[in-house]
Amino acid sequence: MTKPAAPPRRSDATKAAILDAARDRFAADGYERATIRAIARDANIDPSMVMRYYGNKEGLFVAASAIDLRLPELGALPGKHVGAVLVGHFLDRWEGDGVLTAMLRVGVTNEAGAERMRAVFAEQIGAVTAGVCPVPGEASRRAALVASQILGMALTRYVLRFGPAVEMSRDEVIAWLAPTVQRYLTAETP
Amino acid sequence: MTKPAAPPRRSDATKAAILDAARDRFAADGYERATIRAIARDANIDPSMVMRYYGNKEGLFVAASAIDLRLPELGALPGKHVGAVLVGHFLDRWEGDGVLTAMLRVGVTNEAGAERMRAVFAEQIGAVTAGVCPVPGEASRRAALVASQILGMALTRYVLRFGPAVEMSRDEVIAWLAPTVQRYLTAETP
DNA sequence: AATGTAGGCCAACGAGCGTTGACATGCCAG
DNA sequence: CTGGCATGTCAACGCTCGTTGGCCTACATT
Incomplete structure (x- = not known):
């Protein structure tokens, strides 16, 4: 089991909105100038919600930058x-x-x-x-x-x-x- | 005349110390996290001196990053x-x-x-x-x-x-x- | 219907920032 | 000797930031 039974929470949409806004802001402004307040404004929620769900700014960044390059299998092609x-x-x-x-x-x-x-x-x-x-x-x-x-x-x-x-x-x-x-x-x- | 008669001022050493410290800090921390206060501390002077000599933070950055890549003349070599x-x-x-x-x-x-x-x-x-x-x-x-x-x-x-x-x-x-x-x-x- | 809890907002905190202006000191010309 | 300018310090301003804790609301379970 990769997922230990995940009951869909009502806050999932909010969390996803925060992550989307965070990615945009981090991409546009870099770490220092991307403020939690601006990210929260983009996601239409209160800054304290970001803290509740991601702990602190660095936690938010870590969550927002879970990266998979999705490189293709190259063994199969010439x-x-x-x-x-x-x-x-x-x-x-x-x-x-x-x-x-x-x-x-x-x-x-x-x-x-x-x-x-x-x-x-x-x-x-x-x-x-x-x-x-x-x-x-x-x-x-x-x-x-x-x-x-x-x-x-x-x-x-x-x-x-x-x-x-x-x-x-x-x-x-x-x-x-x-x-x-x-x-x-x-x-x-x- | 490229230089319109420059009398050597006593503050030249201070200005140079500020520029040196600024370059180090900008290189190490980037623009946002390199604070004028930290640069001044490195140069052993008061933060207000930075403002006096370079106007504001962006002016300091411009002065600290006057760049000449010093590319050699390539026409002469094979x-x-x-x-x-x-x-x-x-x-x-x-x-x-x-x-x-x-x-x-x-x-x-x-x-x-x-x-x-x-x-x-x-x-x-x-x-x-x-x-x-x-x-x-x-x-x-x-x-x-x-x-x-x-x-x-x-x-x-x-x-x-x-x-x-x-x-x-x-x-x-x-x-x-x-x-x-x-x-x-x-x-x-x- | 009563109640516990998750989701959300609001106001405030302490800290650090860039920046400013008043004030002290030293140097040099007259 | 005296005035003025360059050099430098000090304390404070207004602002924004990350972060916190209390409070309100609505839903789900009993």
């Missing part, structure tokens, strides 16, 4: 296209909602957020690289290289909003980044 | 090694002092900081790409691609401190990233 698939997946994931932007914004200014990012990327990208990396002991290093390029594009495109990075189409981004990621994943150590 | 030279230069620049880390931290959470980063990278990297990019109208896009990889590595290595990214040596980082940057700069459009 190894040559792993880079393109991975880049495309991340673009979709990043544009889907504000969770990843929030994680990036908070990870930069908050140590707990940074720790969260380290864990998410090490585990989830690491799992992928372990399957395709030609050098067994180097999977985590390859994962870091892939993360550097993907997070760098996310940073310039979705956070800093460099004009040229924003104006590139999805296909153009994939065309440029896929060979880079492919090389980081599958090339021999230089 | 085109094949432009990528490696550029990556190496940025690693030096990033490890030299906290200015770039501060700029990155602040740029992520503060719109004025983001604007500053856009300007710095567009002008200074753009100037380099304009000289080596094979497609005339694409220099700014190439600059954005280069920035995405370089900022991504800076993010994972110096801000988020991913284990594997931190443990790589300078030469290893260059060996992996140089071909990427080289391709972004000089390859034909894919």
Whole structure:
């Protein structure tokens, strides 16, 4: 049993509204400037409700940033296209909602957020690289290289909003980044 | 005359101490959590002195992040090694002092900081790409691609401190990233 | 119908922030 | 010696924040 019998509570809707508002605010403002008062206002409830359900601001952040990158199984597809698939997946994931932007914004200014990012990327990208990396002991290093390029594009495109990075189409981004990621994943150590 | 006769003031040392402390704090904490009071304490003066010399917090940040990437003239060296030279230069620049880390931290959470980063990278990297990019109208896009990889590595290595990214040596980082940057700069459009 | 409890609001707290203006001290020109 | 300006300190302001505890309401169980 993964769920130990969950009776649907009347407050579930409220909790979800708080989480939605929190994700938006954290993504837009980062940890410090995203205030509990503003989040509560967005969710149309009192700030004290946030405390009741999530304990404190950090608890709210932890709950709001439970992240699953939802990386696809790459073992099944031709190894040559792993880079393109991975880049495309991340673009979709990043544009889907504000969770990843929030994680990036908070990870930069908050140590707990940074720790969260380290864990998410090490585990989830690491799992992928372990399957395709030609050098067994180097999977985590390859994962870091892939993360550097993907997070760098996310940073310039979705956070800093460099004009040229924003104006590139999805296909153009994939065309440029896929060979880079492919090389980081599958090339021999230089 | 670039300097209209500057008599050395006794307060120059204090101003410099404030700027040093500000850079450290902005780099370590980001814009919101770097307080004027803490900066003043580091510089061993009263917070009101910061206001006197820099007007307000944003003025202090602007003064503390007057950035010159000091990119070398790349025209003189063989085109094949432009990528490696550029990556190496940025690693030096990033490890030299906290200015770039501060700029990155602040740029992520503060719109004025983001604007500053856009300007710095567009002008200074753009100037380099304009000289080596094979497609005339694409220099700014190439600059954005280069920035995405370089900022991504800076993010994972110096801000988020991913284990594997931190443990790589300078030469290893260059060996992996140089071909990427080289391709972004000089390859034909894919 | 009575009652316990979960859901929600309101007012207030203590702390820290950026910022201000009045006041003390030292230096140099006249 | 004296005045004025640069340098620096001190105490306070108004504000916003995270957080707390008391109180009200409505539903579900008995």
